[in-house]
Amino acid sequence: MKHVHYTDVELEVPNEEGTKYLKVRWLISKKDGAENFAMRLFEIQPGGYSPLHQHDWEHEVFLLEGKGVRRDKNSEKSIKQGDVFFIPSMEWHQFVNTGKETLKFLCLIPYK
Amino acid sequence: MKHVHYTDVELEVPNEEGTKYLKVRWLISKKDGAENFAMRLFEIQPGGYSPLHQHDWEHEVFLLEGKGVRRDKNSEKSIKQGDVFFIPSMEWHQFVNTGKETLKFLCLIPYK
Numbered sequence: 001m002k003h004v005h006y007t008d009v010e011l012e013v014p015n016e017e018g019t020k021y022l023k024v025r026w027l028i029s030k031k032d033g034a035e036n037f038a039m040r041l042f043e044i045q046p047g048g049y050s051p052l053h054q055h056d057w058e059h060e061v062f063l064l065e066g067k068g069v070r071r072d073k074n075s076e077k078s079i080k081q082g083d084v085f086f087i088p089s090m091e092w093h094q095f096v097n098t099g100k101e102t103l104k105f106l107c108l109i110p111y112k
Numbered sequence: 113m114k115h116v117h118y119t120d121v122e123l124e125v126p127n128e129e130g131t132k133y134l135k136v137r138w139l140i141s142k143k144d145g146a147e148n149f150a151m152r153l154f155e156i157q158p159g160g161y162s163p164l165h166q167h168d169w170e171h172e173v174f175l176l177e178g179k180g181v182r183r184d185k186n187s188e189k190s191i192k193q194g195d196v197f198f199i200p201s202m203e204w205h206q207f208v209n210t211g212k213e214t215l216k217f218l219c220l221i222p223y224k
Contacts, residue, residue: 001182001184001197001205002196003182003189003191003195003196005192005195005196006194006195027174028196028198033170033200034170035170036148036170036224037149037220037222039174058147058148060220062118062139062151062174062218070113070115077115080117082117083116083118084117084118084121084140085114086113086140086145087113093113108149108151108220110148110149112148
């Protein structure tokens with residue numbers, strides 16, 4: 001069994017355009033033997049955001065800390081600790097930190 | 113996109129033997145269109161536990177709140193908020209709430 005604290009996992013700058021003040025920890029991945037899905041923890045500093053994008057895989061998200069908004073191409077809605085999101089394949093999405101603390105959320109993706 | 117707070121999702125008694133003071137919220141499942149993996153949130157009251165068991169699928173776990181221990185057939189180790197666990201297929205495991213607050217953790221499983 002892998003058993004670590006999330007802060008023990010490296011906080012990396014992702015190789016992805018359209019982000020600001022965003023870093024990621026790959027908590028569980030293929031390196032650990034996970035073959036079906038990966039668990040990442042994103043940390044976004046105040047004023048930062050994930051890209052406004054779409055792709056052909058889903059996200060399962062749990063918001064751990066902080067406040068912000070989620071956006072698609074037309075609308076915006078506030079998000080808070082304990083919120084859960086299922087983002088289906090090809091749906092536009094973005095997370096923005098509009099608060100004063102770090103926004104932290106888990107985002108899981110399939111391997112397939 | 114599904115967007116709910118975790119407390120809005122029903123807290124159910126699971127149909128599983130060997131548990132004590134344990135309930136589950138199915139946050140994201142096939143009902144939501146999730147075809148690859150499911151996100152559940154378990155809540156265990158003080159003194160309670162999940163079953164000591166093994167099975168042929170993996171778990172990806174993130175501990176949200178509370179304190180306790182994890183056990184296999186031979187050993188025990190303390191667990192705390194922010195801990196991450198990858199439990200491979202067929203590995204024995206159990207989570208026990210040894211604290212005074214509710215133990216809450218996310219546990220994700222594959223659909224296959």
